[in-house]
Amino acid sequence: xxxxxxxxxxxxxxxxxxxxxxxxxxxxxxxxxxxxxxxxxxxxxxxxxxxxxxxxxxxxxxxxxxxxxxxxxxxxxxxxxxxxxxxxxxxxxxxxxxxxxxxxxxxxxxxxxxxxxxxxxxxxxxxxxxxxxxxxxxxxxxxxxxxxxxxxxxxxxxxxxxxxxxxxxxxxxxxxxxxxxxxxxxxxxxxxxxxxxxxxxxxxxxxxxxxxxxxxxxxxxxxxxxxxxxxxxxxxxxxxxxxxxxxxxxxxxxxxxxxxxxxxxxxx
Amino acid sequence: xxxxxxxxxxxxxxxxxxxxxxxxxxxxxxxxxxxxxxxxxxxxxxxxxxxxxxxxxxxxxxxxxxxxxxxxxxxxxxxxxxxxxxxxxxxxxxxxxxxxxxxxxxxxxxxxxxxxxxxxxxxxxxxxxxxxxxxxxxxxxxxxxxxxxxxxxxxxxxxxxxxxxxxxxxxxxxxxxxxxxxxxxxxxxxxxxxxxxxxxxxxxxxxxxxxxxxxxxxxxxxxxxxxxxxxxxxxxxxxxxxxxxxxxxxxxxxxxxxxxxxxxxxxxxxxxxxxxxxxxxxxxx
Numbered sequence: 383x384x385x386x387x388x389x390x391x392x393x394x395x396x397x398x399x400x401x402x403x404x405x406x407x408x409x410x411x412x413x414x415x416x417x418x419x420x421x422x423x424x425x426x427x428x429x430x431x432x433x434x435x436x437x438x439x440x441x442x443x444x445x446x447x448x449x450x451x452x453x454x455x456x457x458x459x460x461x462x463x464x465x466x467x468x469x470x471x472x473x474x475x476x477x478x479x480x481x482x483x484x485x486x487x488x489x490x491x492x493x494x495x496x497x498x499x500x501x502x503x504x505x506x507x508x509x510x511x512x513x514x515x516x517x518x519x520x521x522x523x524x525x526x527x528x529x530x531x532x533x534x535x536x537x538x539x540x541x542x543x544x545x546x547x548x549x550x551x552x553x554x555x556x557x558x559x560x561x562x563x564x565x566x567x568x569x570x571x572x573x574x575x576x577x578x579x580x581x582x583x584x585x586x587x588x589x590x591x592x593x594x595x596x597x598x599x600x601x602x603x604x605x606x607x608x609x610x611x612x613x614x615x616x617x618x619x620x621x622x623x624x625x626x627x628x629x630x631x632x633x634x635x636x637x638x639x640x641x642x643x644x645x646x647x648x649x650x
Numbered sequence: 651x652x653x654x655x656x657x658x659x660x661x662x663x664x665x666x667x668x669x670x671x672x673x674x675x676x677x678x679x680x681x682x683x684x685x686x687x688x689x690x691x692x693x694x695x696x697x698x699x700x701x702x703x704x705x706x707x708x709x710x711x712x713x714x715x716x717x718x719x720x721x722x723x724x725x726x727x728x729x730x731x732x733x734x735x736x737x738x739x740x741x742x743x744x745x746x747x748x749x750x751x752x753x754x755x756x757x758x759x760x761x762x763x764x765x766x767x768x769x770x771x772x773x774x775x776x777x778x779x780x781x782x783x784x785x786x787x788x789x790x791x792x793x794x795x796x797x798x799x800x801x802x803x804x805x806x807x808x809x810x811x812x813x814x815x816x817x818x819x820x821x822x823x824x825x826x827x828x829x830x831x832x833x834x835x836x837x838x839x840x841x842x843x844x845x846x847x848x849x850x851x852x853x854x855x856x857x858x859x860x861x862x863x864x865x866x867x868x869x870x871x872x873x874x875x876x877x878x879x880x881x882x883x884x885x886x887x888x889x890x891x892x893x894x895x896x897x898x899x900x901x902x903x904x905x906x907x908x909x910x911x912x913x914x915x916x917x918x919x920x921x922x923x924x925x926x927x928x929x930x931x932x933x934x935x
Contacts, residue, residue, distance in 0.1 A: 410874065412889070418805025419776045490881065506689070532802075535688040535831050536928040540888060540897070544881075547889030551877040563806050564834050564924075568890040576807065586891070610810045611817050613838050637834055640806045 384408070385430075385524045385555055390439030392425050399425040400436070400578045407524065407555035407571070412546060414566035415559040417575035423559040424454065424528055426575070430557055431526040443524060447475055450522035450554075454529055456513030460502035464493050464512055467501055468519060475520035487515040490548050492541060507538025511545060518549045525554045531565060543568065563636050574640055582643045586636060593639045594646060595621035598629040608645045619645060652679045653715075654794045654825040655700055660709035662695050669695040671848040672709070677794070682816065682826045684836050687845035688932050693829050696845065697796055700827075701726060714793065724753055727787030727795045727824075731802065733779060734786075737772030741782050744771055748786035757789030762815050777808025784815050788824070795819055797828040801835065813838050833924030846932040856924070863922040863930060866904045868894040870915035879911045880904065888926070897926050898933075 386406035392399045400422045407413040407430075417423050428434045431451035432443050443449060458467055468484045477483065488494040491511040496504065504512065510530050518525055527546065531539045543565075550556050558569070566572045567586050574582040582589055598618045603609055604626055609618040618629065619642050625631065634642065655677040662670040670692040677683050687693045698704040699711055702718020713722040735744050741763050749757035762785040766774065771782055780800060787795060797816070801809045816838070820826055828839065836842055836856050844852040844859065852859050870876050873892050880887055880896060885904070888895040896904050905917040922930065 416806065418808050419803040421805055535691075536925045537688045537932055539831070540886070540925050540929050543889070544887050547877060547887065547894075548881065550889065551874040553874070561803060561805055562832055562834065564832060568888070570891055574806065576805070611813050611838070614817075614840065637806060637810075641810060644807050 385442050385444060387426070387429055387436065387442075388440040390426075390429060390436035390441060392422075392429060392434070392436050394425075398578055400429075400575075403439075403573075403575070403578075403580055404583070405430070405557070405571075405573050407557045409523070409555045410550055410553050411571065412550050412556045412558060412569040413571040413573065414569035415557060415573050415575065416561070416563055416566045417559075418561060420577075421575040422578040423575060425578075427451075427526050427528045427557060427559055428453070430524070444522070447520070448523040450517035450520070450525040450549075452513045452517045452527045452530060454532075456509045457516065458501040458504070458509050458512050461500060463498050463500055464488070464504070465497040467512055467516060471516035471519045477520045480519075483519060483521075487519060490545055491515050505538075507534050507541065510534060510538070511542055514542065514545050514549075518545070518552075518554065521552055522549075522554055525549050525556045527556070527558045529559050529561070531560060539565075563640060567636055572636070574643070576644065576647075581647065582640055589636060589639050590634060593634045593642050595619055595642070596625060597632055597634040597638050597642065598625050599632045600626065600629045604629075610641050617641070621646075653677070654679060654713070655827070656710075656712045657696070657700060658710045660696070660699055660706045660711060662692075662699055662704065663707045668848050670699065670706075670845075673845070673848070673850050675700070675843055675850070677825045677827055679793070679825055680820050680823050681841065682820050682828065682839045684839035684842040685827060685829045685845065686831070686836060686842055686928070687829075688928075691845040691932070692848040693845055694798070695848075697798070697827070697829070701728065701796065724790070725793045727752075727790065727792035729783045729787045729795075729797045729800055731798045733783040735771045735779065735783055738770060740767065741769055741771060741774070742767040744782060745786050745789050749789040752790035752792075754790035757785070758791050759785050759789060760815070760818060775808075777804045777811070780804055780808070780812055781815060784812065788819055793824060795824050795826045797826065799829055799831070801830075809834075836924060844928070844931055851931045859931075860922060860924065860927050863927045864919045865922050865926050866896040866899050866901050866917060867920035868896065868904060868908070868915050868917050870894075870908070870913060872913050872915075875911070876908055876913050876915055879907060879913060883907050886929070895920070895923075895926065897922075897929055 600616045604618050607618045609616045657675040660673045699706050745757040762781045886897040908915045
């Protein structure tokens with residue numbers, strides 16, 4: 383069975399939030415949705431998770447009890463302990479009494495020692511990890527996580543991504559949103575949204591191999607060529623023709639690919 | 651290079667807690683230095699000590715060659731994580747207010763906020779609000795700029811524009827100290843200072859810091875099984891595409907564990923990513 387959205391649009395009143403967006407998360411894979419605040423990430427994830435409908439296009443999602451969703455903020459109850467939060471989620475998803483599962487998730491999250499701690503006493507990283515654990519307690523077919531790593535430091539982020547990987551290893555189709563491309567690079571599919579519309583979509587390899595023209599590294603900002611900073615040097619993009627003098631051709635990375643996509647859209 | 655800010659042997663305690671311990675930091679004119687550390691590693695405390703907002707328990711701090719004071723504050727621009735803008739004032743009003751607060755006659759802007767001067771800040775998208783906050787912090791032409799996670803919530807395109815602004819300021823001679831959690835940003839810095847448990851655990855360019863650190867990479871058809879096996883063995887795991895990454899483990903250990911479960915896999919050392927390096931540095935502290 384495959385889940386996802388095809389060519390969907392969604393609006394808030396008169397304001398379009400999504401236009402022509404397709405995402406087909408595969409079982410056992412991680413799809414990353416990347417964009418700024420306001421780019422449409424949350425709307426897309428809410429449609430995928432059934433928290434709202436699309437206004438046009440096709441949506442296929444598993445039955446609610448086969449779906450796990452963590453909206454922004456972790457969904458952890460502050461006045462319940464870690465163990466009680468997990469038990470609550472298990473009951474809500476109808477998998478009560480599966481104590482092995484709870485123990486396994488506590489071990490994966492590194493929260494075993496904090497099992498008696500109240501939700502309100504957890505650090506941001508612990509709370510996010512608990513939220514994800516709660517959403518995967520029933521081994522969902524589709525797991526949707528809205529910016530689970532926002533505000534987390536690299537140590538907590540690595541641990542959270544381990545959980546995301548664990549969910550994929552169990553066979554879930556996982557959708558994760560983030561504002562950072564470097565987080566998306568580890569996914570099997572990357573969708574970059576800009577103002578509600580898809581800017582880039584594909585596997586990281588596809589995204590890199592489909593960059594049109596040539597990306598160059600240049601020591602100073604070139605004139606008449608679109609360019610962006612990379613530390614002390616510039617990256618420049620030419621669609622065709624000869625590179626300017628002193629330019630070094632480089633293999634574009636995913637940041638470059640997104641810049642080029644934005645530039646191609648701006649200058650058809 | 652002219653040193654703008656300097657910390658030597660700086661320690662700051664809060665009661666029993668040592669927030670910063672024996673820290674050393676230098677920032678020169680036109681330099682972009684990234685301050686990297688886990689939450690609670692001491693970044694904010696070190697910044698506050700540097701700016702003279704908090705006295706060190708011991709150690710020396712110099713700003714522009716003197717002890718931090720009200721006078722040195724005027725030569726510093728600061729963008730906190732919360733931006734510190736007034737959402738119900740226009741962009742121009744915010745810029746004038748910020749310049750006045752720093753004692754400057756009129757704000758000096760570059761091209762950060764061209765064309766949106768009459769907009770209410772609260773009506774701008776976050777990426778643009780962050781550029782306004784940046785413009786407000788440089789409007790009094792400071793020599794030193796301190797930015798606390800300046801691009802959080804900003805997408806890839808907005809981030810590129812903000813870094814353009816930051817490098818533009820550095821080109822004009824401003825020294826920039828920026829905190830970040832992300833490699834794409836660490837890459838933009840001339841130099842990084844990595845804090846863990848209040849101590850400086852690494853310093854240098856991103857390349858220098860990553861240099862030599864490795865993880866164990868596992869490639870196998872049965873990655874799901876390998877994942878379960880290695881996780882049960884108590885190893886720290888990540889997934890990149892279909893490759894597993896094991897932090898702080900030896901190749902033989904990982905290969906042995908997989909072979910024991912009859913999982914065929916290609917196991918090899920691979921260069922650590924920023925996050926992985928960060929994990930190793932933080933836990934070694």
